[in-house]
Amino acid sequence: DAKTTQPPSMDCAEGRAANLPCNHSTISGNEYVYWYRQIHSQGPQYIIHGLKNNETNEMASLIITEDRKSSTLILPHATLRDTAVYYCIVSARMKTSYDKVIFGPGTSLSVIP
Amino acid sequence: DGGITQSPKYLFRKEGQNVTLSCEQNLNHDAMYWYRQDPGQGLRLIYYSQIVNDFQKGDIAEGYSVSREKKESFPLTVTSAQKNPTAFYLCASREQDFSNQPQHFGDGTRLSIL
Numbered sequence: 001d002a003k004t005t006q007p008p009s010m011d012c013a014e015g016r017a018a019n020l021p022c023n024h025s026t027i028s029g030n031e032y033v034y035w036y037r038q039i040h041s042q043g044p045q046y047i048i049h050g051l052k053n054n055e056t057n058e059m060a061s062l063i064i065t066e067d068r069k070s071s072t073l074i075l076p077h078a079t080l081r082d083t084a085v086y087y088c089i090v091s092a093r094m095k096t097s098y099d100k101v102i103f104g105p106g107t108s109l110s111v112i113p
Numbered sequence: 114d115g116g117i118t119q120s121p122k123y124l125f126r127k128e129g130q131n132v133t134l135s136c137e138q139n140l141n142h143d144a145m146y147w148y149r150q151d152p153g154q155g156l157r158l159i160y161y162s163q164i165v166n167d168f169q170k171g172d173i174a175e176g177y178s179v180s181r182e183k184k185e186s187f188p189l190t191v192t193s194a195q196k197n198p199t200a201f202y203l204c205a206s207r208e209q210d211f212s213n214q215p216q217h218f219g220d221g222t223r224l225s226i227l
Contacts, residue, residue: 043218
């Protein structure tokens with residue numbers, strides 16, 4: 001089972017900020033939050049990741065709550081090319097065994113002209 | 114440019130036939146992964162390899178086999194024992210399996226049954 005919960009779909013007007021929520025209430029102290037997106041018939045594209053501090057890069061911002069039980073991916077000015085399925089994943093790095101990186105169904109974001 | 118190359122993009126399998134999907138990376142990553150994606154679903158792990166000459170079964174390894182003879186290559190064979198092979202197959206790599214760096218994905222191979 002996925003360790004995260006995301007809404008199945010969302011709409012966003014072109015040019016507005018898209019805020020994609022993710023709940024990960026069972027996250028443990030050494031688990032990172034990762035966001036990927038997948039455009040139809042392509043491989044997932046890495047967007048951003050973080051542990052407990054907010055992060056920003058050229059694609060997006062990641063806001064993680066203080067208790068780390070939820071996070072929000074922000075696309076500041078959504079364009080039509082941002083229409084995709086967005087996956088929120090939690091994963092820890094453990095040297096003794098492989099930690100499952102589970103991709104659930106994600107959120108299907110539609111950016112509307 | 115560094116990246117992951119999967120080939121072919123589309124593949125058709127006849128009944129009783131084994132087919133091999135290619136995955137090559139020039140990112141100098143130690144860890145490589147194979148996932149299967151069915152329509153409307155997330156990704157499920159088939160096999161992974163933390164280092165050359167080593168690989169481990171994932172959640173749905175039955176009917177599949179892999180090899181890791183070179184660091185840059187991780188081919189997946191879909192055998193005739195896999196009764197429902199029609200799916201989108203994704204290969205990924207990572208600097209090291211135990212690292213906080215993200216996985217990087219290829220553009221996938223879509224396998225269908227004739």
